[in-house]
Amino acid sequence: MKQTTKLNTIRSGIVVIGALAFGYLNFQLGFKPFLEQAQETLQKSDSDPSQQN
Structure with a gap:
């Protein structure tokens, strides 16, 4: 009984x-274009200080 509980x-x-890993991969694949666009936007704003308020 105790061994069965441990195995379960x-x-x-x-x-x-496994479910967490699958969900993480789905999130990364599904939102990849949006994440890349946001990253590019952040890099542009960091490299061009003249556009900051």
Whole structure:
């Protein structure tokens, strides 16, 4: 009984970690164009101080 509970706990942890990794990858792939555009905008604003208020 105790060993079965431990195996179920480990299995549940692996499933949770896998789901988190899958969600993170989906987020990165789905929002990649928006994230790249935001990063470029930030880099442009940092390199050109004349446009800052």
